[in-house]
Amino acid sequence: MRGDRVYGQALVTEVPAPELHEQLAALSARLEARARELDARKDSRAVFTHAYALMTAQIATELPTDPSFDPGWTVSLAEAFAARYLAALDAYDRSEGVPPAWDAVFRAIGDRRTSVIEDLVFAMTAHIVRDLPHALLDVGLRDSTGRPHIHDFQAVNDVLGHEIQPIVDATSKAYGRFVRFLDRLGKPYDRIITNYGIRLSRGVAWYNAMRLENPDESADAAASIEKSPKVVVDELLNPPVWSLRIALRFVRWLLGFFRKWPEAGPWSRTVS
Numbered sequence: 001m002r003g004d005r006v007y008g009q010a011l012v013t014e015v016p017a018p019e020l021h022e023q024l025a026a027l028s029a030r031l032e033a034r035a036r037e038l039d040a041r042k043d044s045r046a047v048f049t050h051a052y053a054l055m056t057a058q059i060a061t062e063l064p065t066d067p068s069f070d071p072g073w074t075v076s077l078a079e080a081f082a083a084r085y086l087a088a089l090d091a092y093d094r095s096e097g098v099p100p101a102w103d104a105v106f107r108a109i110g111d112r113r114t115s116v117i118e119d120l121v122f123a124m125t126a127h128i129v130r131d132l133p134h135a136l137l138d139v140g141l142r143d144s145t146g147r148p149h150i151h152d153f154q155a156v157n158d159v160l161g162h163e164i165q166p167i168v169d170a171t172s173k174a175y176g177r178f179v180r181f182l183d184r185l186g187k188p189y190d191r192i193i194t195n196y197g198i199r200l201s202r203g204v205a206w207y208n209a210m211r212l213e214n215p216d217e218s219a220d221a222a223a224s225i226e227k228s229p230k231v232v233v234d235e236l237l238n239p240p241v242w243s244l245r246i247a248l249r250f251v252r253w254l255l256g257f258f259r260k261w262p263e264a265g266p267w268s269r270t271v272s
Contacts, residue, residue, distance in 0.1 A: 020071040024060035027082055028053045034086065039261050044109045045089065046261075047116055048123035051171040052085065055160060058167070062159045070152045073139060077153075081135040085127055101130040104230035108237060116175040116259065117193075118236060120168065125192050125201070126229040132205035133212050133225055141209060150206065157202050161195040168193050176259050 031053035038046035056078065063071065088102040098106070105122045108114060114122065142148050192201055211221035 020063065020075055021060055023075045024056055024078060027079060028056040028060070030086075031056060031082065034089065042261050044114065044119045045106065045123065047119040047171060047175055048127075049089075050174065051120055051124070051167055052082070052127075054167045054170065055163070056082070058163045059156060059159050062163070064155055068151060069155060070143065070149065073143070073149050074152050074156060076139045077135060077156075080138040081127075081132060084131040084135055088126075088131075099130065099226065101126045101226050101229040104233055108233045113237065116172055117168075120171060121192055121236070122229070122233050125232050128192070128198075128201045128205055129208075129228045129232075130225050132202065133209040133221070136206065136209035137212055141206075141213065153202075153206060157199050160202070161199045164193060164195060164198050174260075174262050 031049055035046045035049035035053060038044075038049055059074075059078065063069065063074065088099060088106075091098045092102065092106045105126045108122055109119050136153075140149070192198065208221050208225055211217040214221075
C-alpha cells in the first residue's frame with residue numbers, strides 16, 4: 001500500500017538504488033524550478049513542465065527492486081528524454097532551431113487559445129510521440145549482451161499508467177479547478193492522459209524507435225513523428241464537427257477567466 005502521495009516534492013520511498021533516487025530527484029527538481037520560472041511569466045508551458053516534474057518524482061518512488069530491472073538504463077533514458085524537452089524550451093525562447101513538432105505545440109499554447117488540459121495534452125503528445133523514440137536511441141534499445149530493455153521500459157509504463165490520472169487531476173486543480181469541464185465535451189483527450197492512452201502512446205514510441213534504428217525506415221519514421229503532434233493539435237483545436245468546434249471555442253474563452261497561476265506551484269498538494 002502506497003498511502004498518500006505528495007506530488008512535486010520528490011517524496012521517494014523504496015527506490016531500487018540510492019543513485020537512482022538522487023539522479024531522478026535532481027531531475028524532478030530541475031523541472032520544478034523551470035516550471036516555477038514559467039509560472040512567474042504566466043507562460044502556459046508551465047502546465048506540462050509541472051506535470052513532468054511530478055511524473056519524474058513518481059517514477060523514482062515506484063520503480064521495482066527485482067534483479068532483472070536495470071535502474072541505470074532507466075535513469076539514463078529519463079535524463080536523455082528530459083534533455084530533449086528542456087532543449088526545445090530553450091530553443092523556442094531563443095527563437096532558433098525549434099523542432100517542427102514542438103514549434104506547432106508551443107505556438108498553439110502561446111496563442112492562449114488553449115485550456116489547461118490542452119496545454120498538458122499537446123506538450124505530452126509532442127514529448128512522447130516525437131522525443132521518446134529519439135531518446136530511446138540516445139541510450140540504446142539493448143544492453144551489452146543484446147537483451148532488449150523492453151522489460152525496463154514496461155516498468156515505467158506501469159508506473160505512469162496507474163499514476164497519470166492523479167497527476168493530471170493535481171495539475172488541473174493547480175491551474176483552475178474548472179478545467180476538467182472540457183474533458184467531458186466528447187472525451188477528445190483519452191488518447192494520451194489515461195492509463196490506456198499513455199501505455200499505448202509509449203508502446204508506439206518504442207516501435208518508432210525501432211523504425212528510426214532501421215536505415216530503410218528511419219527517414220519516413222522521423223518525418224512521421226515530427227508531423228504527428230501538429231496533426232493532434234489541429235484536430236483538437238479545430239474538430240471537423242462545426243457545432244463541437246464552436247462549443248470548444250466558447251468553453252476555452254470561458255475557462256480563461258478561471259485560469260490561475262500558482263505562486264509556489266502545486267508542489268505541496270497531497271493526492272490520495
